[in-house]
Amino acid sequence: MHQDHLDMESVTLELEEEELERIDDIAFADHRDNREAAIRELLDQWLKQRGAAEQADE
Numbered sequence: 001m002h003q004d005h006l007d008m009e010s011v012t013l014e015l016e017e018e019e020l021e022r023i024d025d026i027a028f029a030d031h032r033d034n035r036e037a038a039i040r041e042l043l044d045q046w047l048k049q050r051g052a053a054e055q056a057d058e
Helices: 018-029 035-057
Strands: none
Touching: 018 035
């Protein structure tokens, strides 16, 4: 998916085999084999957990 017009930074992730399997499982079960959607879902979960942990530390 090419989105240069959004003027956003890009990141590169190195994933373990276990993480790739989880992405594929989510993609198959919830997103009609769309790996990008599964990655967005996992990133959203991680950001929410991170935000909750930071609030708990305050």
